[in-house]
Amino acid sequence: xxxxxxxxxxxxxxxxxxxxxxxxxxxxxxxxxxxxxxxxxxxxxxxxxxxxxxxxxxxxxxxxxxxxxxxxxxxxxxxxxxxxxxxxxxxxxxxxxxxxxxxxxxxxxxxxxxxxxxxxxxxxxxxxxxxxxxxxxxxxxxxxxxxxxxxxxxxxxxxxxxxxxxxxxxxxxxxxxxxxxxxxxxxxxxxxxxxxxxxxxxxxxxxxxxxxxxxxxxxxxxxxxxxxxxxxxxxxxxxxxxxxxxxxxxxxxxxxxxxxxxxxxxxxxxxxxxxxxxxxxxxxxxxxxxxxxxxxxxxxxxxxxxxxxxxxxxxxxxxxxxxxxxxxxxxxxxxxxxxxxxxxxxxxxxxxxxxxxxxxxxxxxxxxxxxxxxxxxxxxxxxxxxxxxxxxxxxxxxxxxxxxxxxxxxxxxxxxxxxxxxxxxxxxxxxxxxxxxxxxxxxxxxxxxxxxxxxxxxxxxxxxxxxxxxxxxxxxxxxxxxxxxxxxxxxxxxxxxxxxxxxxxxxxxxxxxxxxxxxxxxxxxxxxxxxxxxxxxxxxxxxxxxxxxxxxxxxxxxxxxxxxxxxxxxxxxxxxxxxxxxxxxxxxxxxxxxxxxxxxxxxxxxxxxxxxxxxxxxxxxxxxxxxxxxxxxx
Numbered sequence: 001x002x003x004x005x006x007x008x009x010x011x012x013x014x015x016x017x018x019x020x021x022x023x024x025x026x027x028x029x030x031x032x033x034x035x036x037x038x039x040x041x042x043x044x045x046x047x048x049x050x051x052x053x054x055x056x057x058x059x060x061x062x063x064x065x066x067x068x069x070x071x072x073x074x075x076x077x078x079x080x081x082x083x084x085x086x087x088x089x090x091x092x093x094x095x096x097x098x099x100x101x102x103x104x105x106x107x108x109x110x111x112x113x114x115x116x117x118x119x120x121x122x123x124x125x126x127x128x129x130x131x132x133x134x135x136x137x138x139x140x141x142x143x144x145x146x147x148x149x150x151x152x153x154x155x156x157x158x159x160x161x162x163x164x165x166x167x168x169x170x171x172x173x174x175x176x177x178x179x180x181x182x183x184x185x186x187x188x189x190x191x192x193x194x195x196x197x198x199x200x201x202x203x204x205x206x207x208x209x210x211x212x213x214x215x216x217x218x219x220x221x222x223x224x225x226x227x228x229x230x231x232x233x234x235x236x237x238x239x240x241x242x243x244x245x246x247x248x249x250x251x252x253x254x255x256x257x258x259x260x261x262x263x264x265x266x267x268x269x270x271x272x273x274x275x276x277x278x279x280x281x282x283x284x285x286x287x288x289x290x291x292x293x294x295x296x297x298x299x300x301x302x303x304x305x306x307x308x309x310x311x312x313x314x315x316x317x318x319x320x321x322x323x324x325x326x327x328x329x330x331x332x333x334x335x336x337x338x339x340x341x342x343x344x345x346x347x348x349x350x351x352x353x354x355x356x357x358x359x360x361x362x363x364x365x366x367x368x369x370x371x372x373x374x375x376x377x378x379x380x381x382x383x384x385x386x387x388x389x390x391x392x393x394x395x396x397x398x399x400x401x402x403x404x405x406x407x408x409x410x411x412x413x414x415x416x417x418x419x420x421x422x423x424x425x426x427x428x429x430x431x432x433x434x435x436x437x438x439x440x441x442x443x444x445x446x447x448x449x450x451x452x453x454x455x456x457x458x459x460x461x462x463x464x465x466x467x468x469x470x471x472x473x474x475x476x477x478x479x480x481x482x483x484x485x486x487x488x489x490x491x492x493x494x495x496x497x498x499x500x501x502x503x504x505x506x507x508x509x510x511x512x513x514x515x516x517x518x519x520x521x522x523x524x525x526x527x528x529x530x531x532x533x534x535x536x537x538x539x540x541x542x543x544x545x546x547x548x549x550x551x552x553x554x555x556x557x558x559x560x561x562x563x564x565x566x567x568x569x570x571x572x573x574x575x576x577x578x579x580x581x582x583x584x585x586x587x588x589x590x591x592x593x594x595x596x597x598x599x600x601x602x603x604x605x606x607x608x609x610x611x612x613x614x615x616x617x618x619x620x621x622x623x624x625x626x627x628x629x630x631x632x633x634x
Contacts, residue, residue, distance in 0.1 A: 013617070013628040016523035017563065018042055018499055018515060019531060020629060024561035025190075026535065039190050041497060041515060043436045043463050046532035047265040048413040049388030050342050050364040053533050056543030057289070057342050057364060063130055065102045066090045068110070077108025082148075084111070084118045091126055100130025105143040105293060107136045113166055115149040123151065123168045129286045133167065135293025138347040138369075144294040150329030150352070160306055160323035165334035165356065169288050173337045175359060175383070177209045183277035184259070189270040189436075189463075193262040196279055202261055206253050207339060207361075209280040210267065215244040219275050223433075223461055224494070226511050227482065233454040233489035239432065245275075246433055248408045250282055250339070250361035250385040265386060268411050268436035268463070282337075284360070289342040290333055297330030297351040299375050305400055327376050328352050335360045343368060343379070351375050354399075358382040368392045374399045378419075380428050383407040388529075390415035394444075397424055401451055402444050404428025405437055412437045413529050419444030421471045421503065429464070429493070431456035436463040441527045447481060447491060448474040458482075458492040462514075467528040468500040478507045499523050524628070560618055564632040569618065572601035578622040585616055596620070608633065 018041055025040035050057055068075040068083065068090045075086035087103070087110070094101030113120060126133075135143030153162040180202060185195030194210070202208065221228065223245050229235035251263035261279075271277050301309030308322035316322060331353040335341050338360040348354045349372030356379070357363050364387070365379045374396040380403065381387050389403050390413070398420040404427045405412050419425050419442070426445040431452025437460070439446070446469060452459050473479045474491075481493040495514040498506065500522040506512055517523065525531045534540040559572050571581065576598050583592035583606055592606040604618070613633050620627045 013619075014518060014521055014524050015617075015628050015630040016499055016517060016525050017615075017630045017632055018497070018517050019523070019525045019528065020560065020563045020631070022532070023535060023559065024563050027559050027561055039188055042465060042528070043268050043411065043438075044190060044266050044532055045411065045413050045438045045440075045465075045529050046536045047362070048386045048411060048438075048529065049362060049390075050340055052264065052362060052386070053388070053544070054537065054541065056541065057291075057344050057366060058132075061102050061132065063099055063101045063132070064094070064097055065104050066094045067104045067106065069106055075110055077106065077110055080111060082111045082114040082117050084113060084124065087112065087124055091124070091131065094131050095126070095128040100128060100132075100287070102132045102134050105133075105135045105145070107141055107143055109144040109146050111148060112145045113147045113149050113151065118149075120149055120152045121164075123164050123166055126167070126169045126285075126288060127171055129288060131169075131288050133290040133293075135291070137292050138294050138345050142293060144296055146296045147330055147332070148298055150298065150325060151331065156324040156328070157321040160319060160327040163324050163328035163331055163352070165331040165353070167290065167333045168336065169285055169334070169338050169341065170336040171283060171285050173283050173359075177211070177280035177282050180208065180279045180281055183210070183271060183273050183279060185271075186273050187267055187271040189268055190266045192266055193260050194267070194271065194279075196259050196261060199256055199259045199261055202253055202256060202279065204253055204256055207282040207284055208251055208253060209282045210249040210251055210271075210277065211247065211280050212275055212277040213244045213246045214275045215241070216275060219245045224458070227458075227492075227494065231482075231484070232457050232492065233485055237455045238457070239455050246408050247410070247435070248359075248383055248385065249410055265411070282361075284337045284339040286338070286340045288335070288338060289344070290346060291342070291344045292346075294347045294349070295332050295351070296349050296372070297332070297375075299325065299330045299350050299352050300373050301326075303373075303375050303400060305376070326352060330375070334358055335363055338363055342366065347371060349373065353377040355379045356382050357384040357387045359384065360387065361385040362387065364388045364390065365392060366390050370394045370396060370399060372396065374425075377401045377428065378403045380430070381405040381409040381412050384409050384412060386411045388413050388415060389417065392417045394419045394425065396420070398422060399425055400449055401428035401430070402426060403442075404430065404450075405434050406430030406451065407432040407434065409434040410436050413440055414438065414442055415440045415527065415529050417442045417444070419471075421445065423448075423472050426450050429459045431459045433461060434459075434464075435461045438465045438467060438528060439469055440465075440467045440529045442469055442471075444471045446471060446473055447479055447493070450491065452490065454489050457490070458494050460493045460496070462494055464493060464496040465528065466496055466498045466501060468502075468522045468526060470502045470522075471504070473504040475504070477505045479504050480507045480509065481512050499528075558620060558627055558629075560629040560631065564634045566634050567605070569604035569606070569631065570601070571596075571604060571618070571620075574600050574602065574620070576600065578620040578627075580621040582619045582621065583616055584619065585614070591616070
């Protein structure tokens, strides 16, 4: 048996103490003793995605179908004539139906923007809920939308990033959502309720925005600690100083008790009511999507960051009058003020910017691909909450900014996205105050090609989690998340939480990370998002297992706590599946043994001397199951 245990232990038993800490905190919230409750290091990311991850994307629909090739609309595939007006007519017909509709494209190529006949400044807008743009597949014999020409904006020659996305899902709401009431009580991060001045204008089931924007020096200092404005380039021009600390979180109200409102999702930024937090109304489109098609742009030149294609404008420098061609000219799909929307099974190529979730929440971009000529940006969030960008692949030499996020994005998950590891592409973290976002089981580049002007830095504030990431950085060892100005005026990340990082190693200098668990070796909890989702729902839903090599992935149901421990360890939810409990020190020496055959719970009281502080592994052994839990003794 001992030989068997040693063999099993060598087969990648590396449980995450960070995850165990999070799990224990969740368990404690469920008991009746409030003294056990504490805030875990990790945020809870399990609510990210379409319908909070509780349902897969729609595969069938009840809405009426509006075929763009019907005579009433007039699109003709494969004739190289613009179908933009026909598409707009089909969308208008679907929007006239109170139940919405499926705007359907049969097989073939459809031209969606041709400046010889179309107004290139005019977008194809969807302004009602329950409208789905659906093709006949993204592969051979499917549907292709071909954007011949770039979109235009009056300021594009001086601001190269402003060319609009051609397909815009937007209800007309602007960024200033309507005020409802003030927040009057403090709240810790990862809790669910807030006290407000007057809850009469808030209804259960309503979407609201938890919002603050405040220039108080103490607030700015709190956000940047342990760094200060002096650690950033040109501190007097920092947007955070001039415009204020800004947080936007979108939540669904699930309960109201007097002036206490409770959200479905946890709050990711602690609330100090003295900084004038407020609750705003959040009006959004719902159940809108794009799926099952190719989207081909016209960006066919070598991409140079914020610079015109030299094949067309040789010698034109950075941010010249034609840099918009590279930066934003061919921008595809944007969701603005959308909840429960999706982009899935779309093959993109030859784009400047692919897709963006802006001022949106709990949307998903799943199973998309990028081929052809790489451009500026892949799929990202912009001031979004709880969106899931997952299982997306860049099959080129590398889009400059891979999947990622920017602005006041919070609680978003970049999940199982695959990018080149050749140093030409970095996951996007574009500054302007993102917080508490997760990069989960992704491949590519990190801490370079991230984006963000010097005035918008840091790239990311607290609680960015980099989980089981594999890839490259600007160097292979001693990588700094917060690079001093003596090295570069860019690249500032506020002490990320890192677990299972492979491919490069972090600097050991002070304040370069909050945690750096298991460097060089992935932890057993392959995906943090999946583990947290399975914990919350009781099992991993079927939609989340698609594309995972180990289809049998299950989160551990056994609970081992507290972690760290002092004198005793509680073990429950054994369900009679184990026979033996063994506690080993870091060298593999057994320091405690207990039979647990037939038990559902056990109490471990190891006899450890005062020098016994450190890392231990608690191993549970059954006939067909072995579990390991990494523990820390104070």
